Amino acid sequence: MSSVWKDMVIRSTANDVCTTRLILKEKFSDQIGILRAQPLCTRRGSTVCRGSRIRAHRRMEAQAILSPVSDPTPATDKKRVFTFGKGRTEGNKGMKSLLGGKGANLAEMASIGLSVPPGFTISTEACQEYQQNGKHLPQGLWEEILEGLKIVETDMGAFLGDPSKPLLLSVRSGAAISMPGMMDTVLNLGLNDEVAAGLASKSGERFAYDSYRRFLDMFGDVVLGISHSKFEEKLEKMKQRKGIKLDMELTASDLKELVEEYKDVYVQVIGEKFPSDPKKQLELAIKAVFDSWDSPRAKKYRSINNITGLKGTAVNIQSMVFGNMGNTSGTGVLFTRNPSTGEKKLYGEFLINAQGEDVVAGIRTPEDLDTMKKCMPKAYKELVENCEILEAHYKDMMDIEFTVQEERLWMLQCRAGKRTGKGAVKIAVDMVNEGLINSHTAVKMVEPQHLDQLLHPQFEDPSSYKDSVIAKGLPASPGAAVGQVVFDADNAEAWHAQGKSCILVRTETSPEDVGGMHAAVGILTARGGMTSHAAVVARGWGKCCVSGCSEIRVNDSEKVVVIGEKVIQEGDWISLNGSTGEVILGKQPLVPPAMTGELEIFMSWADNIRRIKVMANADTPDDALAARKNGAQGIGLCRTEHMFFASDERIKAVRKMIMAVTTEQRKAALDLLLPYQRSDFEGIFRAMDGLPVTIRLLDPPLHEFLPEGEIDEIVEGLTADTGMSADEVHSRIEKLSEVNPMLGFRGCRLGISYPELTEMQVRAIFQAAISLTNQGIKVFPEIMVPLIGTPEELSHQVSLVRGVAKKVFSEWGTTLTYKVGTMIEIPRAALVADEIAKEAEFFSFGTNDLTQMTFGYSRDDVGKFLPIYLSQGILQNDPFEVLDQRGVGQLIKMATESGRAARPSLKVGICGEHGGEPSSVAFFAKAGLDYVSCSPFRVPIARLAAAQVAV
Ligand code: PEP
Numbered sequence: 001m002s003s004v005w006k007d008m009v010i011r012s013t014a015n016d017v018c019t020t021r022l023i024l025k026e027k028f029s030d031q032i033g034i035l036r037a038q039p040l041c042t043r044r045g046s047t048v049c050r051g052s053r054i055r056a057h058r059r060m061e062a063q064a065i066l067s068p069v070s071d072p073t074p075a076t077d078k079k080r081v082f083t084f085g086k087g088r089t090e091g092n093k094g095m096k097s098l099l100g101g102k103g104a105n106l107a108e109m110a111s112i113g114l115s116v117p118p119g120f121t122i123s124t125e126a127c128q129e130y131q132q133n134g135k136h137l138p139q140g141l142w143e144e145i146l147e148g149l150k151i152v153e154t155d156m157g158a159f160l161g162d163p164s165k166p167l168l169l170s171v172r173s174g175a176a177i178s179m180p181g182m183m184d185t186v187l188n189l190g191l192n193d194e195v196a197a198g199l200a201s202k203s204g205e206r207f208a209y210d211s212y213r214r215f216l217d218m219f220g221d222v223v224l225g226i227s228h229s230k231f232e233e234k235l236e237k238m239k240q241r242k243g244i245k246l247d248m249e250l251t252a253s254d255l256k257e258l259v260e261e262y263k264d265v266y267v268q269v270i271g272e273k274f275p276s277d278p279k280k281q282l283e284l285a286i287k288a289v290f291d292s293w294d295s296p297r298a299k300k301y302r303s304i305n306n307i308t309g310l311k312g313t314a315v316n317i318q319s320m321v322f323g324n325m326g327n328t329s330g331t332g333v334l335f336t337r338n339p340s341t342g343e344k345k346l347y348g349e350f351l352i353n354a355q356g357e358d359v360v361a362g363i364r365t366p367e368d369l370d371t372m373k374k375c376m377p378k379a380y381k382e383l384v385e386n387c388e389i390l391e392a393h394y395k396d397m398m399d400i401e402f403t404v405q406e407e408r409l410w411m412l413q414c415r416a417g418k419r420t421g422k423g424a425v426k427i428a429v430d431m432v433n434e435g436l437i438n439s440h441t442a443v444k445m446v447e448p449q450h451l452d453q454l455l456h457p458q459f460e461d462p463s464s465y466k467d468s469v470i471a472k473g474l475p476a477s478p479g480a481a482v483g484q485v486v487f488d489a490d491n492a493e494a495w496h497a498q499g500k501s502c503i504l505v506r507t508e509t510s511p512e513d514v515g516g517m518h519a520a521v522g523i524l525t526a527r528g529g530m531t532s533h534a535a536v537v538a539r540g541w542g543k544c545c546v547s548g549c550s551e552i553r554v555n556d557s558e559k560v561v562v563i564g565e566k567v568i569q570e571g572d573w574i575s576l577n578g579s580t581g582e583v584i585l586g587k588q589p590l591v592p593p594a595m596t597g598e599l600e601i602f603m604s605w606a607d608n609i610r611r612i613k614v615m616a617n618a619d620t621p622d623d624a625l626a627a628r629k630n631g632a633q634g635i636g637l638c639r640t641e642h643m644f645f646a647s648d649e650r651i652k653a654v655r656k657m658i659m660a661v662t663t664e665q666r667k668a669a670l671d672l673l674l675p676y677q678r679s680d681f682e683g684i685f686r687a688m689d690g691l692p693v694t695i696r697l698l699d700p701p702l703h704e705f706l707p708e709g710e711i712d713e714i715v716e717g718l719t720a721d722t723g724m725s726a727d728e729v730h731s732r733i734e735k736l737s738e739v740n741p742m743l744g745f746r747g748c749r750l751g752i753s754y755p756e757l758t759e760m761q762v763r764a765i766f767q768a769a770i771s772l773t774n775q776g777i778k779v780f781p782e783i784m785v786p787l788i789g790t791p792e793e794l795s796h797q798v799s800l801v802r803g804v805a806k807k808v809f810s811e812w813g814t815t816l817t818y819k820v821g822t823m824i825e826i827p828r829a830a831l832v833a834d835e836i837a838k839e840a841e842f843f844s845f846g847t848n849d850l851t852q853m854t855f856g857y858s859r860d861d862v863g864k865f866l867p868i869y870l871s872q873g874i875l876q877n878d879p880f881e882v883l884d885q886r887g888v889g890q891l892i893k894m895a896t897e898s899g900r901a902a903r904p905s906l907k908v909g910i911c912g913e914h915g916g917e918p919s920s921v922a923f924f925a926k927a928g929l930d931y932v933s934c935s936p937f938r939v940p941i942a943r944l945a946a947a948q949v950a951v
């Protein structure tokens with residue numbers, strides 16, 4: 001099967017660790033100082049391994065490989081080789097960690113009676129032993145492999161290396177988690193001069209020598225590090241000599257000649273003859289697959305996708321079946337439903353008289369499955385039946401590879417098919433409606449990241465850019481992307497690290513490009529179909545992709561794309577519509593998508609199941625409306641400081657307040673701010689009619705309102721506004737500057753030092769609340785005091801809040817129900833939570849600061865060392881992204897328990913960035929918190945994660 005087709009599936013749970021920060025950064029790019037947004041996360045591991053480097057490395061190893069070394073490990077009792085064949089199997093689908101996904105599912109398909117070419121799987125544990133054993137096969141394993149081989153030979157009535165009854169094998173990798181194209185595969189193994197002659201007499205000369213030259217090429221490249229191009233050169237020269245264009249036009253005797261030339265390549269490049277002993281070939285191929293687990297590109301892929309804790313790759317050795325034995329043979333791949341849209345219809349591609357590589361070579365374009373239905377109705381009927389059997393058995397949409405050899409259908413692989421967010425939701429809802437699964441199972445079938453895809457932006461008005469469409473390719477992965485053109489994966493990574501949005505434009509992508517593909521906001525390729533590498537990888541990540549855009553010509557060396565008369569340079573802006581395949585010149589405006597139809601039904605199931613509430617972090621009426629649309633059950637955090645940046649007048653008033661030397665001056669400045677705050681609170685209360693709104697008192701260090709780069713301008717403005725001299729302003733600014741602002745004059749320390757500040761904010765909140773209540777809006781204000789470390793700090797602010805409330809109520813001749821609580825962000829607060837709970841009606845864990853202070857890692861500077869920590873495995877995750885359950889989580893659990901012991905009615909939630917991260921949400925739900933609060937875009941993700949943990 002071709003590598004393109006093998007790559008059909010990509011682990012779609014790839015954790016887009018940068019999402020939150022990117023959203024923050026995009027949303028508040030002009031307010032980044034006040035947000036204290038963390039630096040963009042640097043991708044783990046920056047080395048991109050180029051094929052040539054792998055090959056060079058392999059060549060060096062080839063010498064050593066060809067002369068086996070004796071093995072020092074003791075024999076083990078553990079079973080390491082598991083055989084399978086129709087109706088007989090030693091494994092099952094539950095054994096993925098031992099047999100890899102491919103091996104476990106081959107065993108399962110065989111056990112339910114589907115036609116699977118007989119074979120055996122060498123376990124992942126054997127791979128681990130091999131790695132630990134200095135890359136030698138562990139003792140006894142070879143004998144077990146030979147036992148497995150014997151069973152396959154008996155099943156097939158054919159024998160490895162026997163010219164009269166030749167058995168050819170495929171040797172494929174297969175880890176517990178799919179890593180498409182990252183590890184090695186060898187096909188047609190077992191051929192040598194004698195076996196090829198034997199095969200020729202049974203199946204025809206052309207077929208035999210075509211298989212032989214393919215094997216020599218693949219084995220040399222994959223196992224011995226001889227570049228594929230060395231073989232390709234010979235092939236091209238021969239075609240030139242013969243005056244032909246297509247490989248298919250080569251005759252049997254041409255191919256025979258080519259085989260001799262390919263054998264010479266071995267001697268020329270590695271100074272050794274091609275190993276003609278089939279058992280030796282098998283041993284070397286198995287080792288190559290084991291070695292590929294450890295290759296730089298596989299390691300990089302695992303690091304990008306957060307794949308940890310696996311033992312290694314399994315090796316699947318199967319009898320070859322051939323799709324290239326004439327017009328009654330063929331090969332194909334399919335999904336049992338459309339993976340992009342979820343439509344219930346087989347979705348796949350088929351090639352008559354072909355092996356998978358023919359698709360990669362680009363010689364022939366695959367056709368749809370109707371071709372197979374017409375040409376091979378019997379095999380097609382069996383395939384359709386198998387799809388139904390597999391869906392009913394796995395209760396999921398499946399991704400299947402198959403081959404037809406002389407009208408006989410063989411199932412080569414099956415696994416749960418990866419799908420887009422849209423597809424995932426539709427499939428889950430349809431399967432419930434079809435009675436195949438219940439709503440609880442459906443909720444488990446959609447990954448939280450799938451929803452992330454559904455929430456990706458779309459173009460504001462697709463009709464408006466029609467005149468700017470410069471090319472059209474295949475709509476390979478839905479969504480919209482806007483970015484600057486970049487031509488190679490390394491540059492894409494570098495640009496991403498500089499905070500640029502880029503679109504990776506390639507003739508086609510390969511697994512070595514994954515780092516750059518991940519870093520890009522969108523991918524455009526000139527070649528490749530809907531199942532090409534770029535398409536599959538992008539779909540898995542929910543990244544916009546247009547593939548097979550044949551109108552474009554990519555010139556990597558000159559760094560230009562040529563489309564007709566147009567020449568696009570590196571750095572030019574383009575936009576992609578992954579849902580239509582359109583390539584558009586320039587930057588097109590994007591809008592966030594809506595939640596409708598199946599998604600609404602699906603989310604209602606999730607909401608019925610979950611117990612923990614999901615609130616949103618929103619600072620403006622617009623954010624609040626977006627949050628509500630996404631299903632937020634209230635506002636868990638309104639950062640009031642963000643309101644100060646909404647206009648020049650506001651920021652001027654804030655700066656006056658900061659500059660004030662006397663209380664009177666400060667009060668005068670605060671009086672200017674009050675109406676702004678009140679009107680914003682009114683907007684938020686209105687948007688959240690009937691739901692609680694938690695408003696946090698001012699939190700950030702004051703100097704953040706005086707960004708360094710703008711100081712001259714600020715000083716000029718302030719001297720004009722306040723009558724202070726420039727020197728006075730400078731000296732006041734100097735006084736505000738701090739060595740450790742994150743541990744400095746911020747949080748409740750501001751409100752305690754300047755009570756008039758708290759008074760103004762509280763007054764604005766209650767005036768807004770009463771005014772809206774009078775208009776019939778249901779308002780539930782909750783006032784939250786930030787950065788508490790001692791109960792005394794809280795009690796100071798609580799009595800201030802309650803005092804102001806009383807005054808406002810009496811001024812307005814009314815009263816309101818409200819709560820006063822605190823954030824738990826300082827470890828000390830968590831340790832004395834019982835005392836703090838006596839003063840607080842609610843706790844909201846500020847896990848951003850709590851993580852900062854528990855680890856002692858500055859939120860602003862963690863980017864300097866975090867990538868090193870991640871690449872060296874000192875940390876498994878960025879703790880600002882994924883909650884550190886062992887440390888920070890323990891503080892949360894402890895504080896929740898002791899807080900509730902002191903005040904049983906205590907409401908407990910979390911409002912740090914972890915509130916929208918699925919594994920952290922699961923932790924908070926299990927810890928018994930009442931709610932999580934996250935950014936409006938992540939609300940649906942949190943709702944689903946909360947439901948999944950409840951199931
Ligand atoms: C927190 O610290 O988790 C929090 C929500 O507050 P901020 O990020 O505004 O410091």
Ligand code: MG
Nearest residue numbers: 825846848849
């Ligand atoms: Mg905080």
